[in-house]
Amino acid sequence: MTTPVLEARDVTMRFGGLTAVRSVDFTVNSGEIVGLIGPNGAGKTTFFNCLTGLYVPTEGTVSYKGTVLPPKPHLVTKAGIARTFQNIRLFANMTVLENVLVGRHTRTKEGLWSALLRGPGFKKAERASEERAMELLEFIGLAHKRDHLARNLPYGEQRKLEIARALASEPGLLLLDEPTAGMNPQETRTTEELVFAIRDKGVAVLVIEHDMRFIFNLCDRVAVLVQGEKLVEGTSEVVQADERVIAAYLGEPFEGDPGAAEAPESAAAEAGAVADSTPGTTKGDVQ
């Protein structure tokens, strides 16, 4: 039986005169992988920010498993929603393992400061946390790099490490903002398998991507956002064939061959910018 994990109702986000997200209703059910696509500037990331409490929506509500969420990132994480960011946010000078451990702080009684300061009571919780963090690193295939600094990982592995850190908060819903941006085709395929494996562990997934092959292979359902409004929502087949989606976004019917209908210009440009700037600009953000 499917039950709603996430329910966004009538979510609107305005920045001054600009309405970036307009009256969006959106549901993700348990066991689902749902895609969110749309042209650059359509409001996809803004919508994620509304879901995770980074932005307080101008109007509307966001519920997780039937409870309306307060728009505060740490409370949203604690409730069970985790995310990754379009621009990678890792602790560049911490190790791979430490980055995942930081992601666990909402689930450990000791909390972040005790973890960082090695306070009393921490040692016992530390062992259990480290075991769980190593399990997650095995799961994403980075266990062998546990002691490497995050900044020294290749770009594709940094993206995967972000996913491991998000999973460390033991979410029921994972939001991925362009998880394959800047990845080569091989890394993209392994990320696809990783998302299926995450779903199989009982975590619902909502994913933003410009790589249409990735989206249409992966998602049970796809929603299309155009100028802040949900234009169409349905199975991959329905969305691919919709004339309005073709006109507003795809440009031509999606044929399924690699790169046929991708809109990679922003992703690639951003990936380049991120890869260049990651060590210097990564923020200590653990939402």
Ligand SMILES: Nc1ncnc2c1ncn2[C@@H]1O[C@H](COP(=O)(O)OP(=O)(O)OP(=O)(O)O)[C@@H](O)[C@H]1O
């Ligand atoms: N904090 C903000 N203040 C003002 N305007 C914003 C803010 N954040 C986003 N916007 C605007 O809202 C619109 C939607 O941007 P958003 O980043 O959500 O698009 P997107 O669909 O994620 O695009 P992309 O595919 O390029 O990542 C854009 O016009 C953007 O300039």
Ligand SMILES: [Mg+2]
């Ligand atoms: Mg975006």
